[in-house]
Amino acid sequence: MSDTSPAATAAPESLLAAPDQATQSQITQEIADLHAEYARREAAGEQVPTTIHDFPPYRSSILRAPTKNPKLVDPETIELYSPAFGQRDVAVIESDLTLQHSGEPLGERITVRGRLLDSWGRPIANQLIEVWQANSAGRYIHQRDQHPAPLDPNFTGAGRVITDDAGEYLFTTIKPGPYPWKNHINAWRPAHIHFSVFGRAFTQRIVTQMYFPGDPLFPLDPIYNSIPRQADRDRLVSAYDHDLTVPEFSMGYRWDIVVDGPDATWSEEEGEH
Amino acid sequence: MAEKLPKTAGQTVGPFFAYGTVYPKMHEVVFPHSPGALVLAGTVRDGAGAPIPDAMVEIWSADADGSVPSARGAFRRDDHTFTGFGRAFTNDEGEYQFWVREPGAQAGRAPFFAAIVFARGLPDKLHTRVYLPAATPEQDAALGADALLSSLDPAERATLVATRQPDGGLRHDFRLQGEGETVFLAFR
Numbered sequence: 001m002s003d004t005s006p007a008a009t010a011a012p013e014s015l016l017a018a019p020d021q022a023t024q025s026q027i028t029q030e031i032a033d034l035h036a037e038y039a040r041r042e043a044a045g046e047q048v049p050t051t052i053h054d055f056p057p058y059r060s061s062i063l064r065a066p067t068k069n070p071k072l073v074d075p076e077t078i079e080l081y082s083p084a085f086g087q088r089d090v091a092v093i094e095s096d097l098t099l100q101h102s103g104e105p106l107g108e109r110i111t112v113r114g115r116l117l118d119s120w121g122r123p124i125a126n127q128l129i130e131v132w133q134a135n136s137a138g139r140y141i142h143q144r145d146q147h148p149a150p151l152d153p154n155f156t157g158a159g160r161v162i163t164d165d166a167g168e169y170l171f172t173t174i175k176p177g178p179y180p181w182k183n184h185i186n187a188w189r190p191a192h193i194h195f196s197v198f199g200r201a202f203t204q205r206i207v208t209q210m211y212f213p214g215d216p217l218f219p220l221d222p223i224y225n226s227i228p229r230q231a232d233r234d235r236l237v238s239a240y241d242h243d244l245t246v247p248e249f250s251m252g253y254r255w256d257i258v259v260d261g262p263d264a265t266w267s268e269e270e271g272e273h
Numbered sequence: 274m275a276e277k278l279p280k281t282a283g284q285t286v287g288p289f290f291a292y293g294t295v296y297p298k299m300h301e302v303v304f305p306h307s308p309g310a311l312v313l314a315g316t317v318r319d320g321a322g323a324p325i326p327d328a329m330v331e332i333w334s335a336d337a338d339g340s341v342p343s344a345r346g347a348f349r350r351d352d353h354t355f356t357g358f359g360r361a362f363t364n365d366e367g368e369y370q371f372w373v374r375e376p377g378a379q380a381g382r383a384p385f386f387a388a389i390v391f392a393r394g395l396p397d398k399l400h401t402r403v404y405l406p407a408a409t410p411e412q413d414a415a416l417g418a419d420a421l422l423s424s425l426d427p428a429e430r431a432t433l434v435a436t437r438q439p440d441g442g443l444r445h446d447f448r449l450q451g452e453g454e455t456v457f458l459a460f461r
Binding site: 016049050051052053055058060061062063064065066067068069070071072073074075076077078079081082083084085086088089090117118119120121128130131132133140141142144145156157158160181194196202203205206207208209223224226227231232233235236257258259260261 | 277278279280281282283284285286287288289290291292293294319320321323325331333334335341342343344345346347348349356357358376379382385387389391392393394395396397398399400420421424425449450451454455456457458459460461
């Protein structure tokens with residue numbers, strides 16, 4: 001059955017364009033309506049998730065979002081722990097995305113620094129953060145990215161770091177550009193860096209996106225707006241921090257990550273190898 | 274206690290995660306063909322039953338004796354240390370594949386792989402579990418006594434238990450939406 005369906009045989013990149021190609025004003029209206037609906041439901045006492053899975057303005061979520069509410073369970077032992085990471089897993093140089101080739105990448109060099117915290121504000125040390133992003137022209141190195149912006153031979157756009165004892169991470173990179181996608185007519189993503197983060201427990205695992213302050217594309221973007229509460233959306237936006245800016249070198253942005261959910265208060269084994 | 278900090282919201286992994294999250298031998302939780310190694314594989318499908326070619330599946334499990342792995346090195350595999358963690362991308366047919374060994378559990382508990390599905394078009398992660406199928410009456414009793422499984426109807430329960438293949442491997446599909454929709458989890 002699925003072997004002969006168009007979806008199964010089509011080239012994957014053809015799946016990226018939404019079939020209906022709505023206008024931006026239609027999408028913006030759908031976003032506003034959904035935000036109003038979730039605000040009403042929350043005011044009526046309903047527990048509204050931080051991110052909405054079924055968010056039709058993001059067209060490719062229509063067939064991928066579960067229709068049932070998640071089953072609420074008590075975590076079992078394994079779910080209360082996280083895979084253990086250490087410097088063994090990641091080379092120090094992997095946190096500098098500007099050093100991966102023989103030349104300097106084009107664009108605005110930035111550092112992004114922040115802390116990985118649990119919801120009690122305790123730093124989470126020795127956990128893995130992965131990042132990936134478009135180059136300064138808004139082009140991903142991924143072969144399915146068909147955006148006709150230049151690739152940068154000196155920029156891949158992927159990095160990793162292990163948080164230090166204070167739960168801090170630091171990446172050096174270049175500021176990514178906004179990029180077009182085919183969710184609707186004239187759809188552009190606000191500039192962002194993808195973050196993949198491990199907490200103390202597998203339940204705390206998070207993949208998210210960090211944005212830059214003052215982006216005019218925020219109200220237009222269905223992905224950013226799949227988070228119904230403004231305060232939660234604001235927390236994905238980094239802050240420009242002049243104290244992190246390095247004279248004659250790079251602009252500094254600060255962004256903290258808070259993971260939530262049940263966790264085991266296990267102590268890290270001592271002695272890094 | 275001070276007021277809790279609000280958590281950072283999740284976002285979709287997007288379409289172009291592969292070059293950012295790939296690493297060598299990421300799907301080899303254990304060394305292929307080592308003693309006890311078997312393949313856990315399946316298809317990720319959408320609400321129309323079509324395979325999802327741009328999903329990322331992660332698993333995390335106890336070792337065969339039920340112990341929680343605490344060894345580092347899941348991202349720099351040495352082919353013998355058991356870290357318990359693996360990651361796989363689906364291919365163009367929506368198939369993922371891991372080399373695993375079967376997790377154990379405390380006596381009377383049902384062992385499972387904790388699993389997370391990410392995908393383009395999925396605004397946030399989805400947690401679920403992949404339970405081992407029962408081969409003995411004791412294992413069957415453990416599955417029956419499991420707090421999650423026993424709270425589900427048979428059709429829902431079937432979405433959480435892997436199927437034994439004739440070659441000894443395990444098969445488990447994830448259906449994100451629609452008929453046979455996988456039971457996804459939120460944690461208390």
